[in-house]
Amino acid sequence: MVKTATIPAYTLENGTILRNVRLAYQTWGVLSKTADNVVVVGHSLTSTPDVSDWWGGILGPGRALDTTRYFVVCANVVGSPYGSLSPLSIDPDTGRPYGPxxxxxxxxxxxxxxxxxxxxxxxxxxxxxxxxSLGGMQVLEWAYYGGFVRGIVPIGVGGRHSPWCIAFSEAQRQAIFADAAWHEGRYDAAHPPVAGLAAARMIAMISYRSFPSFAHRFGRAHVNGMSEAPYQVESYLRHHGQKLVDRFDANCYVYLTRLMDTHDVAQGRGAYEAVLREIAQEALVVGIRSDVLYTLAEQEELARLMPNARLAVMDDDHGHDTFLIEQEALGDLVKRWRKEVIDPQLMVVQA
Amino acid sequence: MVKTATIPAYTLENGTILRNVRLAYQTWGVLSKTADNVVVVGHSLTSTPDVSDWWGGILGPGRALDTTRYFVVCANVVGSPYGSLSPLSIDPDTGRPYGPxxxxxxxxxxxxxxxxxxxxxxxxxxxxxxxxSLGGMQVLEWAYYGGFVRGIVPIGVGGRHSPWCIAFSEAQRQAIFADAAWHEGRYDAAHPPVAGLAAARMIAMISYRSFPSFAHRFGRAHVNGMSEAPYQVESYLRHHGQKLVDRFDANCYVYLTRLMDTHDVAQGRGAYEAVLREIAQEALVVGIRSDVLYTLAEQEELARLMPNARLAVMDDDHGHDTFLIEQEALGDLVKRWRKEVIDPQLMVVQA
Structure with missing residues (x-):
């Protein structure tokens, strides 16, 4: 069940003060008396705070995110349409949604x-x-809370958003901007830029998968085997474009991709490599060999620089989305690491 | 100088008869008396038939495409806006451009x-x-003219357009379709869907480059070093989007990407691998290790299946566009192969 909390005031990095920041979140399990059995889950660009919905295979009794031992928390990020403060929220100063x-x-x-x-x-x-992904960026920022966080598991992410990823973000935004219904983000809620948002999602879907995954799944087959019909992969992309349009908002999408572009652990902290070397936590860095967006070289870099990190590589062909698709394999990796590194330090195990 | 020829009638694969097909082309060098010193160059998606413009480093006296010995021909493909029959041409039946x-x-x-x-x-x-790229697809189709073609050099291409590449094509088309000015291709010439076409080009530009090329060139720098300004990579993409809009047409772009999606040497010829094994020509297959679009596995496959092929791999970081960027290295590869394999068979060397 989604709950909400309000943060009375928060000063952003850029100095702006946000007031009454609504955060939607979900939790599983029980906070122990020593209040140190907490697992924080960061969600990705278009995910909800309902971890059971998209990571059900690793969440639950006996699983990597063991709800009998841990208090698992996932907060919806600001900008996302799933309950937290977002472009869809009412701006108290105007009585209308913030929009852009x-x-x-x-x-x-x-x-x-x-x-x-x-x-x-x-x-x-x-x-x-x-x-x-975006969840992994949050994980790396958590590392800078020092002793407050004992371990981190960043997956399919680098220490800063690469210009390659920024380029993918920007192409997606431009597809939205190309939709005449966009109106600089001041669109009528009844006439949003659905075609642009769908096109953006199609670009994203490609970047989340891989050459071999599409080859195995679709080949050059046409829909219904009719050569006049679209290729199956085209139909697949259109379907995913439409599905996102039904559950997401274009201003939120632009906002969150810009948020991801800000990711840089070194921002204001010093030289990039030195800043990564400051991460003292026990870390399991998970890389995906077929990830074309956050390439394996980025996770290798994290693991090389972070002093207490080990690298686990998933060899699946699915691309970036492997961390959402191969949950059993991911869960095994995380559980093994957790049992060795985290569980022994857990003072009180909740019944 | 661009010349034009007209093909009186041509029956397409799908049975449609095209009449008075205008082809724009350019040539360099002189056709020998034995008329067998011809080099056919296939151009890529948005290139012109002026090879000197985009492959000047490998075209000319003493170069891989040696204009003192060879008669070099490049014809603009149907659908391209550079002089051949295209959506911009006047349909004699209506007196208006074909458009879509x-x-x-x-x-x-x-x-x-x-x-x-x-x-x-x-x-x-x-x-x-x-x-x-599209030029390489043409090269592979030339192979099926048997003894009429002595050698082939397909670069950065596979034997059929992969669903991965079709997906990139489709995302680009959808960005164009998202532009309200698109009007199903029946747009006013004075109000074409420029924003959609620019967004399509941005997607394409990403796919033509690579993670490391953007990392080395742009890092996370902002325009003019101002953190409020766009990232340099965003500005670069927008610039390329705008540049294409100034020289290309949206209907042509949609048409040519669909044309590329049809690429499949096996279509109507038999089983894919067997069909590639039929290519008896001497072949130099050039692959690019950093190509994310036509991955090296595709060129490895071509070289493995084609009985008289050798594979040359370019290790540069530029991605797919390496064949347009590293012209000296490419020229050396081609010249070496040509001197060993093609030149000795040349009957008459033109002065």
Whole structure:
């Protein structure tokens, strides 16, 4: 069940003060008396805070995110349409939705807000933070809370958003901007830029998969085997474009891709490599060999620079989305690491 | 200088008869008396038939495409806005441009049309056909003219357009379709869907480059070093989007990407691998290790299956566009192969 909390005031990295910041979140399990059995899950670009919906294979009793031992928390990031403050929220100053005028937050800001949420819960220490993609960016920012966070599991992510990934973000935004219904984000809620958002999602879907995954799944087959019909892969992309349009908002999409582009652990902290070397936590870095977006070289870099990190490589052909598709394999990796590195430090195990 | 020829009638693969097909082309060098010193160059998606413009480093006296010895021909493909029959041409039946109604040709069709052009020249034999990307698709279709073509140099291409590449094509088309000015291709020439076409080009530009090339060139720098300004990579993409809009047409773009999607040497010829094994020509297959679009596995496959092929791998970081960027290295590869394999068979060397 989605719950909400309000952060009374938060000063963003850029100095802007956000007031009454609504955060939607879900939790599983029970916070222990010592308040240190917390697992923070970061969700990705279009995911909801309902981890059971998209990571059901690793969440639950006896699983990597073991709800009998851990208190698992996932907060919806600011900018996402799933309950937290977003472009869809009403701006108290105007009485209308923020739309394109919501102040832009950074990955660091959303983690700072989540920290205040954990403070409201009375959390003393996070056992580990875990997430892929945008979720992985949050995990790396959690590392800079030092002893408050014991372990981190960044998946399919680098220490900063690469110009390659920024380019994919920008092409997607431009597809949205090309839709005449966009109107600089001031579109009528009844006439949103659905074609542009669908095209953006199609670009994204390609980048989340891989050459071999499409080859195995679709080949050059046409829909219904009719040569006049679209290729199956075209139909697949259109279907995914339409599906996103039904559950997402274009301003939120633009906002969140810009948020991801801000990701840079070194911002304001020093030289990039030195800043990564400061991450003292036990870390399991998960890379995906077929990831064309956050290439394996990025996770190799993280694991090389972070002093207490080990690298696990998933060899599946699915591309970036492997962390959402191969949940059994991912769960095994995380559980093994957790049992060796995190569980022994857990003071009180909740019944 | 661009010249034009007209093919009186041509029956497309799908049975449609095209009449008075205008082909724009350029040539360099002189056709020998034995009419067998011909090099056919296939151009890529948005290139012109002016090879000196985009492959000037490998065209000319003493170069891989040695204009003192060879008669080099490049014909603009049907559908392209650079002089051949295209959506911009006037439909004699209506007196207005074809727009989206030009019958769709295939890669095989455009090579068949080029064959008739060579027949008009009196060409007896092609020494070799060379090209990258869409040009490489044409090269592979030339192979099925048997003894008429002595050698082939396909670059950055596979034997059929993969679903991965079709997906990139489709995402680009959808960005164009998202532009309200598109009007199903029946747009006013004064108000074309420029935003959609620019977004399509941005998607394409990403796919033509690579993660490391963007990382080295742009890093996370902002324009003018101002953190409020766009990232340099965003500005670069927008610039390329705008540049294409100034020189290309949206209907042509949609048409040519669909044309590329038809590429499949096995279509109507038999089983894919067996069909590639039929290619008896001497072949130099050039692959690019950093190519994310036509991955090296595709060129490895071509070289493995084609009985007289050798594989050359370019290790540069530029991605697919390496064949347009590293012209000196490419020229060396081609020249070495040509001198060993093609030149000795050349009967008459033109002064």
């Amino acid at each position: 005028d919501l102040p832009q937050v950074t990955v660091r800001d959303i983690v700072g807000l989540q920290k205040l949420l954990l403070d409201q819960f009375g959390v003393r220490q996070v056992a580990f933070a875990i997430g892929g | 109604d030009l019958p769709q040709v295939t890669v095989r069709d455009i090579v068949g049309l080029q064959k008739l052009l060579l027949d008009q020249f009196g060409v007896r034999q092609v020494a070799f056909a060379i090209g990258g």
